[in-house]
Amino acid sequence: MNPDHATPEVVVFGSLNMDLVLRVPRVPDAGETLQARSFMSNPGGKGANQATACARQGARVAMVGRVGNDAFGLALKASLEADGVDARPVATDAAATGVALIMVDDGAQNRIVLNPGANASVGSEDTQRLRRALAGARILSLQLEVPMPAVCEAAAIAHAAGCTVVLNPAPAQTLPDALWALVGIVVLNETEAAMLSGMAVRDASSAARAADALRRRGPAQVILTMGGDGVVIADAGACRHFPALAVQAVDTTAAGDTFIGTLCAALARGDAIDAGIALGIQAAALCVTRAGAQVSMPCRQELLALPAVPLPSVVLPR
Numbered sequence: 001m002n003p004d005h006a007t008p009e010v011v012v013f014g015s016l017n018m019d020l021v022l023r024v025p026r027v028p029d030a031g032e033t034l035q036a037r038s039f040m041s042n043p044g045g046k047g048a049n050q051a052t053a054c055a056r057q058g059a060r061v062a063m064v065g066r067v068g069n070d071a072f073g074l075a076l077k078a079s080l081e082a083d084g085v086d087a088r089p090v091a092t093d094a095a096a097t098g099v100a101l102i103m104v105d106d107g108a109q110n111r112i113v114l115n116p117g118a119n120a121s122v123g124s125e126d127t128q129r130l131r132r133a134l135a136g137a138r139i140l141s142l143q144l145e146v147p148m149p150a151v152c153e154a155a156a157i158a159h160a161a162g163c164t165v166v167l168n169p170a171p172a173q174t175l176p177d178a179l180w181a182l183v184g185i186v187v188l189n190e191t192e193a194a195m196l197s198g199m200a201v202r203d204a205s206s207a208a209r210a211a212d213a214l215r216r217r218g219p220a221q222v223i224l225t226m227g228g229d230g231v232v233i234a235d236a237g238a239c240r241h242f243p244a245l246a247v248q249a250v251d252t253t254a255a256g257d258t259f260i261g262t263l264c265a266a267l268a269r270g271d272a273i274d275a276g277i278a279l280g281i282q283a284a285a286l287c288v289t290r291a292g293a294q295v296s297m298p299c300r301q302e303l304l305a306l307p308a309v310p311l312p313s314v315v316l317p318r
């Protein structure tokens with residue numbers, strides 16, 4: 001928590017969305033009207049989610065992004081501030097606040113349709129605010145729900161300032177070579193890894209091969225999250241597989257964001273990457289047992305009550 005907005009350790013540059021969530025028994029067919037089991041709205045957006053998850057693990061966090069001049073924008077900024085995130089570098093835009101329409105089915109899987117709104121206006125004005133927010137920070141966290149030129153500019157500023165750049169290439173899209181060279185840690189899921197590597201990702205072995213292929217493009221570490229199948233990390237030494245914790249999932253929304261925010265908090269306080277991954281697995285395990293995005297994210301104290309994540313096994317030694 002950072003209620004006084006002291007120098008942030010982690011800065012998140014990215015999206016803020018209001019999530020409008022319908023629980024449905026299944027996804028409707030074309031032309032079909034289906035009755036939802038329930039409706040909720042809660043703060044979301046990959047950027048704001050990662051900032052919140054990180055702050056709940058005790059890091060000092062600042063958020064740079066854009067919202068509209070509307071009730072959703074006010075609510076999203078207030079929610080960040082309530083978690084101690086410095087939301088002053090979130091600007092107000094002429095476009096409406098980003099909105100995500102989410103359907104979560106009985107299998108806990110989600111389908112998301114995004115209207116980016118103000119997130120689409122993020123650009124060089126925002127990277128100038130980022131430059132100021134980064135003074136003294138250790139980590140910049142990036143995702144791809146804001147325009148790619150701004151993401152690349154943000155990564156270049158942070159890299160030049162000596163920060164570790166953590167990139168979550170979600171939603172998946174091709175990355176410019178220059179961006180690969182600026183990023184220290186890439187965190188992505190199976191779909192994103194398959195799209196970016198052109199390789200099938202089915203299990204820990206294939207995940208290790210894809211992660212290692214992506215690592216060779218520049219990042220020191222590539223971390224591939226696979227939900228109930230655990231996490232694979234590829235670094236210069238080896239590829240290691242961490243098993244997942246067995247939980248009863250009700251909603252997987254923001255599980256990846258929770259993992260990343262928790263990992264960034266651990267790295268910011270000087271933990272080794274394996275310890276950060278283990279904490280990220282615990283936090284994501286708790287997140288999927290609850291409905292929603294930011295409302296489902298655990299605080300640091302809650303992780304202590306969970307079983308420890310077993311030590312990783314090496315899947316691709318070098």
Ligand code: RIB
Pocket residue numbers: 015017018019043044045046049100112114145253254255257293
């Ligand atoms: O990663 C989950 C997030 O994706 C949701 O909160 C939604 O806003 C979309 O951006």
